[in-house]
Amino acid sequence: MTDDTSACRFVYICRDPKDKASVESPKKVLFLTYEDVKKEPLGCVRKVAEFLGVPFSPEEENKKTVEEIVKLCSFESLSNLDVNKS
Numbered sequence: 114m115t116d117d118t119s120a121c122r123f124v125y126i127c128r129d130p131k132d133k134a135s136v137e138s139p140k141k142v143l144f145l146t147y148e149d150v151k152k153e154p155l156g157c158v159r160k161v162a163e164f165l166g167v168p169f170s171p172e173e174e175n176k177k178t179v180e181e182i183v184k185l186c187s188f189e190s191l192s193n194l195d196v197n198k199s
Contacts, residue, residue, distance in 0.1 A: 115137070121141065122165060124143045125142055125144050127146060128146065145160070145161075158183055159179060
């Protein structure tokens with residue numbers, strides 16, 4: 114799945130980094146630590162978008178799209194959805 118002919122991409126988030134795949138296949142595996150995602154969510158969302166080939170445009174940055182994505186994906190926001198209350 115990590116050879117250059119595959120369209121697969123992986124985002125790997127872990128707490129205890131013992132990474133090898135992202136070093137061997139940097140175009141196929143994006144390695145993020147949980148601690149980095151917690152500390153710098155905006156930067157991590159930007160990294161994921163760029164890694165997937167859909168970086169944010171200047172217009173999206175000006176409209177605070179990245180901030181809105183982080184807000185919508187926050188624990189508080191997701192835990193308040195009706196689907197997660199039952």
